[in-house]
Amino acid sequence: MKSTLKKLLPFAVVGVISGATTVGVQQYFGHTSNNEDGSYFTTSKNVSFAGMNTSAVGDDFVAAAKTTVPAVVTIKNYQTKTSSRASEQDMFDFFFGDPTGRNQRQRQQQAPDNMPSGLGSGVIISPDGYIISNNHVVAGASKLEVVLSNKKSYIATLVGTDPNTDISLLKIEEKGLPYLNFANSDNLEVGQWVLAVGNPLGLNSTVTAGIISAKGRGIGILGGQGKAANPIESFIQTDAAINPGNSGGALVNVNGDLIGINSAISSTNGYYQGYGFAVPANLARKIVEDIKKFGIVQRGFLGVSSLDLSDDRQVAAYNAEKKTNLKVGSGIYVTSVTDDSGAQNAGIRTGDIITKIDNIAITDFADLSMSVGSKRPGDKVVVTYLRNGKENTSTVTLKDQKGGTSTRSKADLSVTEKIGSDFDPLSERIKTDYGLNSGVVAKNVTEGSEIAKIGIVDGYIVLEINGKPVNSQKDIERILDKYQGNVQVKFVDDYGRIYTKGFKMP
Template identity: 50%
Template sequence: MKTIIKSFVGAVVGTILVLLIAFFVIKQHKPEQTAPIVKNQIQKIPEVKTSYLLPQNTDFTVAAAKSVNAVVHIKTIIGIKPQNYDNFFGSLRDYLYGQPQQALIAFGSGVVISPNGYIVTNNHVVDGADKIIVTFNNKREMGANIIGTSPSTDLALIKVDAKDLPYLTYGNSDNLKVGQWVLAVGNPFNLTSTVTAGIISAKARDIHILGGKTAIESYIQTDAAVNPGNSGGALVNTAGQLIGINAAIASQTGAYEGYSFAIPVNLVRKVVNDLMNYGQIQRAYLGVQIRDIDADFAKKMHLHDLNGVYVAMVVEGSGADKAGIKKGDIITAIDNHPAKDLSELLGIIGQYSPGNVVRVSLLRD
């Protein structure tokens, strides 16, 4: 391996091919100047009229029509419940199926992503399954096999032996905006697919449900109603494109209480491609130990901005090390995608494969 260093005005760029090739731009980290205080200026607060009516050009029917036939019901039969089995949406098996003494019956939803039978769902929906039965929106049932799973992202890829199936195409979760309308589509009751609408409430949410040092939690938060059995279902935009896989709800009762969380589709696409091509996840790493910046840490380290991710250590010999990233640097963006906190940074890096080239923007005193 060799290192290439090029000089630019006010910046240093280093490159090295070790897992990820790390580029970085160094900016002077200076406190922002404060605007002068102007006294005795009183402005009248403008009146703002609010409306809870949908914009007249908002139409969910096209997206719903595209989605309902591509979302399936998944029933799993598990002989012995594994210790790590935790269906975040709970189970309605007692309500719908009853439960034999010798087996656990659980279920969720899934999304058809190809005409030849590939279906993506949550790992916790099929974890430990001895048998998987998929029911389509037209009541057709088929057995499915697990192609691969990713516990660190709570995703799984299964397949049925079929062709010419309705399926959803990928959107781009990086382009999503808070306040954007979305639909949550699932098949929780093994009847037909259900559709609810809401808006994106937040992005890059880390809700600490997966555990483990390698877990990637960078969820899309929405207020679309999602209930038990919708786990693994689709989050789609108004064009009917898949933008996320529903994974969890924030609830004290197990039922919907206002917020749900979906795995961004750009991460889903990366995981699915890895499982199809390799049978396992190909994870990329910058080669740094990092942490969030909160108010206390910023005060302790004399930092002037809470945005970004603090580099606590650089792994010797890693791509980050050979590119020149140092302890104390603050990573602010990856390939011009802002990384305001740890969850956002991990979500971005999770979309890359070993050997990919990335440009890391950072601040350094």
Template identity: 45%
Template sequence: MSKKQFFLGMLLASLIGGIVALAGVNFLIQPQSANSFDEKQPISFANLLSGDEFTVPDGINFVASAETVVPAVVHVKSEMTYSARARGRRDPIQEYFGIPPREQQGDRPSVMSTGSGVIISPDGYIVTNNHVVENASRLEISLDNNKRYEAKVIGTDPTTDLALLKIEADGLPFVRFGDSDKTKIGEWVLAVGNPFDLNSTVTAGIISAKARNIGILRNVEDGLSIESFLQTDAVVNPGNSGGALVNLAGELIGINTAIASNTGTFNGYSFAVPSTLVKKVMDDLMKYGTAQRALLGVGILDVSQELAESLDIEFPVEQGVYIRSVNENSGGEDAGLKVGDIIISVDGRATNNVANLQELVARKRPGDKVDVEYIRDGKTITTNATLKNFSGTTDIVEKVIPITYEFEGVRFEEIPERVKSQLELSGGAVIAAVNGQKWRNSGARTGFIITSIINENGRVRITNVDKLLEVLKETEGDPIVVLGMFQDGTEYYFEVN
């Protein structure tokens, strides 16, 4: 037999074998007499992978991650101060004493809002969003097993929209911090939270972008907000705020914070604060009571074609951060940075945009040193900068804990100077906490500023906490009217009988 004949024979055998195989498969997937849809539906590769014989490995499905994380994601219920301007009928006695109109019958002095939180230690520390707990007079935490606790706020950071809470419990399930720097675009992630009050809801998606700035914190803290979000297409809705974004290992890589939507509900993309920033802020709040913000002290803009055209220059790189100003006595000035320099990395990590640079610096504390790589006149230069705080020093700023005074289950403290100046007040006292049922039922709320008390002797102006306690002790047991305002300037009053 010649080689030509051999190869022709092999080819003919292959063709015959293929025809027979196709005929056999066609017979299998086209039953002659189908009595059910189980028989009618053709066999496919997916069918062969189904059933008890096939199990997706834990590393490439969502089951193991969900089982780890769900017990440690909590439902946060916030009782918020009611600050809508009170309205009521004209009362000449109220006008005589200068009492604002009382709210109409049926109006509530407080409203409830809900969100999510993530337990990050077995002794009850919980991370959530600042906007979930802002202005809350009371916080209730519900665990996945329906246990409930009252939480206190350890600290908040509006510049990153993060807050740290604490409940009194031990041995709690918690989520470990992952490294959001290692998270890659296209990686599978899970969002866990309580959307629309639906407890312990899990959704899946992928990381669709990193270092995303969407401008939701633009007006916070003199424009010094940090927005360098992880963007994902995992479904997130109202109530998910403060919940967990985790990888398939069940590690926390972000705190779900916002959605891109014209309707208020999910419209394709959601955004999470990256875990590297979350961990730093949580450490600050636990240790110091306030976030330690480090600043390079330079005004910056994204390198872009539009910026190049407006400045009539040609940038040597397509991505980077352009320095448009340098503050006096700043770490940037001390390091020799100048207007026109283009920062391309910090500590060896590329800074492709402003959000990226801000996040890298925000992970540091005043006094920390960073290596800044920049381009000037076509040359790449590296300098070492010492970061400073808002005051231009390297001091760590600790939260000042005000002295509180208690009367009938209500704690009072002096008005912060910032609030006094903002509301143009000469005196008064702030309600720090309301534990007494009598005052709570009367309408007292945390954060309310008391400016006057009306008793049987008339109206007494409150200048400070000492004066308030003096008046309350003199009238103990007698009905009084408490006048004042919320910290947004809304006037209000309530009666304590």
């Protein structure tokens, strides 16, 4: 076992994380500012849009802002004194690297009980108090406080999260709240005016304007940080200014309709440099509908491993490894097909190049992940693909990762799915090195899961569950099957330190 050291990236994509916006955020970031005077804000008078009727545009923006601001809330993330600030630290490591040579997730954050560990934004999407935000805004929280634009405060219930799309759903007990309607994000056009509304850098109810710069962007932030096992990245790119604290806020059109949930920025210094990214409304709406109806996200899969032909680096690496001569271009090259998957059953083979899903062009992996990942098990999609230069079509019935074609609820989940981790048996070498007689290694730990909340990450060794030694995943399934109540977990971290912590079985 060893801790993973993240590399310093020249052009890192940094999530607009709620944890970065702590109380005293201006002072904190002032110490790391690239500006000699420590400032981040400039003002300018008589600014206008070149070559445009500014009064007409302004009127549109005023109406949209009046509709949006009351429906955008502040979310305060409170964490226990001993909780690990994994979400924040991992994000910073992704950009800055780890100068100490140790994984930052090992550090413990001490925070007063009455002080939030981080601030973010959220959007009210129904009059009875459902609120959509980002997964990273609520990650690791022991308590979530929602503050409306009128300063009224509520303690929120976390209904569910989805790390694969960075979406979360919260609920407060209230009626008659202002809310935003979802727009059809498939109809968005590059160049269209938009507003971003949120609470950047502790500045409540901030509205910024810009345009849609691009659609279907895959920026590698979700899967790249190991937080999502099957990330869906097909972001709306905008030049409307967003900064830390905007996460979970609204991206709206000039009618005040919700077209996206602001999630990330592309920056060399962690602050706005012209490139912001939002989860499209159609995907966000599907995620929250799943969470409300089933308690979990329903995700369909084609059942293929693939290569993005638009990525010249991926193609070059694949050619070098496989001794092939694939050409850079448009589409998704199928590198393997899962047995008994929807793709195999529909006749799709290794070497096929997927070019369309339901007659919509698939130019890169972001297009594919959005087209398929926004569907549920049992849904059918028409796949157009090239085989030996000839175009073919097949209808594929999507399946879940266990091969099923029906939707599932929380009650249908296995024990390890409920607690959020898989487990591998210990090798004899590790048992000898650590002097252990039992144990399993955690892997594929889901962000925000019960296992993650008590500090377990990939590579940690779980020794006992409820005082009983475990040597396999089946042992854990057996001990916790139909179990209700508090679960006690004894585990070992990367440094050989032993902890005993607990959680309530979901």
